[in-house]
Amino acid sequence: MKPNFQHSSPIYLQLSDRIQRQILRGELKPGEKLPSVREMAMFSQVNPNTVQRTYNELERMGIVETRRGQGTFITEDAARLNALRDDLRQRQIATFVEAMEEMGFHSQEILTGLETYLNKHKGSDQD
Known part of the structure; x- marks a missing residue:
């Protein structure tokens, strides 16, 4: 992920979109742990609050799940991931x-x- 963001859309939504596309391309697998908020913030060159908002949005969408004390993981719900694929295509x-x-x-x-x-x-x- 490169830290170049467009001015036309909030950064947290752009980051969310990038993660969703990585999932669809198979770069991120179901059940895989995402980087911590701080790690993702450093990698993406954004504020940790932005990453937290991104992860919250992805969790709200059912794409990731947060496991207390373990981190944030890509859902293993195949139906949810298929729905994501269909939604992005549409x-x-x-x-x-x-x-x-x-x-x-x-x-x-x-x-x-x-x-x-x-x-x-x-x-x-x-x-």
């Missing part, structure tokens, strides 16, 4: 479609363009 699609519509593209143009793109890049998905 958010990404919504962002893409909204951007295309703002540029004046209609649904059929978006679908055609997406199909063309995916057909050109089929080989790269089968690694």
Whole structure:
């Protein structure tokens, strides 16, 4: 995780998003312990209160669980992790479609363009 953050969104949400993406990519595994608040703060170059807020947000979402005296761990709830994957996919699609519509593209143009793109890049998905 690099400490470069955007000004458009609170840092704790950006940090939360990064952790969620690491989980989806398999960089963080179910049941794995996250760094302590202080360690994550040093690594991310943010205030420990920001990391604590990030961990609280992830716990509220059911993505992590705090075990008293042990730390914060990625949930092992496969259904919750699948829901996270679906949610992030839908958010990404919504962002893409909204951007295309703002540029004046209609649904059929978006679908055609997406199909063309995916057909050109089929080989790269089968690694």
